[in-house]
Amino acid sequence: MFQRSNRMCARSSNRVNHDRRWEVIRKHNRRAAKAAFAIALGVAIVLGGAAAAPAALEKQQATPIIVGTKNFPEQYVLGQLYKQALEAKGFRVQYKENIGSTELIDASLRSGRVTLYPEYTGIMLSVTFKRKTLPKSARGTYLAAKAAYERRGQTLLKATPFQDRDGIAVLRTTATRYGLKTVGDLRKVPELTLAAFPEFETRWLPQLASRYGVRNVEFTALAGISAYTLLSQGKVEAAGIFTTDPQLISTKYVVLKEPRNMFGFQQVAPVLSRKLVSEYGTRLTSTLNRVNSLLTLRAMIAMNKAVALDKKPAAAVARAFLKANKLS
Amino acid sequence: MIAAALDVFVDSFQFIVDERELILEKTWEHIVLSGVALVVSIAIAVPLGVVLGHLHRGSFLAVNIANVGRALPTLVVIAVGFTFLGIGFTTVMLALVVLAVPPILTNAYVAVDEVDRDAVEAARGMGMTPFQVLRRVELPLALPLLFAGIRTAAVFVVATATIAAIAGGSGLGEILVNQAAYKVEGLVGAAICVSLLALAADAGLGLVQRWLTPAGLKQDVPAFEPDVRPVV
């Protein structure tokens, strides 16, 4: 009898202990869960605050001047020229370099992440506004682009004298070998290999075939290596280049003539939100116009050479140019 | 924001379907490139690591080389290879092997080095030659951990091959570094494919690892867990 009662006592005390332990565990579970929740909430609040704060600040001020650039040296120079010229006039300028291709930077412009950037008039029509046929003059191209932008809430300031058009270059030795003078002469090259930025394939190869009869081109898209490197290393026979490339100063390369103006007209004009014009007025627009008017082909190639070939920082090159022309 | 993102993801699946030939071609190239690099790395690192582990020599080097490998950014190795060798297959292969050897080497070393000394002594006591000890005792016991290193390296090689496209590598990386040509949908589509490839490689090799593990240790092989042992 004693044993049975002992056993029952033991069982009941076990149950009490068990219940207490369960209570303890549940209490600590709750506490642990609360702690974890608090940590997570705290982190979320901090991160959310950090993300929201700049947006909140922005709403109170005027439209910020955010200069953006695409991802090649000429754009860095142009971006720095605009940025420093505006800063010299007392504007506060944010700078977002190296955004990427036309599509990306236009998306940034539309979303307000960028409010000003230098663009090529032909590209404006063919890429941003997806026009199939381009005007037959530089002025016509500029005006058509300006009208298209103004329908969207942006506008263009004055265009540069220089143009940076697409082109096709070959080694001088290649030109001599096949007797190449114009783009159409490329028909003479059997199994032509051509390297260029990816857009070249969709933008120009079809027209190359239809207007000049150059077909069956083996195309290599450039991802990180320059076309001139590939040309020099003999990896391709022709390269899609740009007429302000400083490498073209050398006599090693020949740019093939393009009599039908297939490559269009490509002056540079600042694309900017109309709010910038209305809020900052002529002090902003006249500064940028003055900078642009100084950009002749010789000037642009010289600056491109300094940055791309002599590896000077774009900011320093822009500063020297502005200083020499009394703009900073 | 989320709605726009969903749009892009739908477009990217459309891209995968529309361009399935391109995707299949690039995926195959990626597998081949990764496979070759992995085989080369195994051929270099496993014998070296196993021998060093067997001799219990060179521990500082073998153990810390994984740390050194982790500190080498992929992009830097590829770019430095480019400065010396230009673009092309050699550069890419060199970069992949340089990055894949450290984890395999360290795991091979540690795997053999840490084999139960008692088992080794028992084998030695039974009269086996050192080579027989290596072949019949140390290697089988070391195989799981050794293979874990190969599994880590395999996933790493798939990731590295993606970036190596910037220096002429082939595979899905070619799409991923070419925003201008393939737009956001293409990039997201390729990103999905290469992610699935990496996850499949890890899971697949995990199954092999489980198969190689003696029955008593099977629960130590995780389904989805890359080996990131910190080495002090």
Next chain:
Amino acid sequence: MAAEPVIPDFGEASDCVSENRLFCPDWVRDNWDPVLQPALVEHIKLTAIAVGVGFVLSLGAALLAHRLRYVERPVAIVSAVIYTIPSLALFQLLVPVTGLTVTTVEVALIGYTLLILFRNFLAGLRSTPPEVLEAARGMGLTQNQTLWRVELPLALPAIVAGLRVAVVSTIALATVAAFVVSEGLGGPILGALRLDFRTEIIAAGALAVGLAIVADGLLVLAQRAVTPWASARRVT
């Protein structure tokens, strides 16, 4: 329209640069301020934010998993899946959601630290020998007191070891950020690849590797300082 502009002399490139030699100290000196130093600072910032936030999240998750067993598996699986996804792919998968911004980069980098830190933290928390736990219980410490006074200090070696791996990995991964947004040491490297410019590649690359080595060294010192009794042991 306008007068001819004055085109200043921008300075000739040194022989070293024009011949594209492997390393030109003069270029590094001239470009330290405008190019290299800002990139280095950005890189450090990217890493610090990623590891900092990853640390908080992983510690919280590890503490939770230490109490509630069922938390461990989901967190481990999710973090392992993220870790297995190649970095460039993860960046591009996030771009539609968070755009071409630093946020995308940070979210991905944080994701990559989770696996390392969570696993190490949890292993560290669990490494307390049962006798020590019983002794603490015997001394009358509550569970929370045990956590703060016993388990966490004993977990420090694992925590610092995990931080070490996470910091070094994040520094390496942050170079890939340049594919999304032009921040960090990956920017000069990508630009120099396009221009085929050796010095910039070597300089920025050396900075990235050097940063990782310095950070690793500092954390090793921290590890030794925090755990003088464990300097000879290997933590797994």
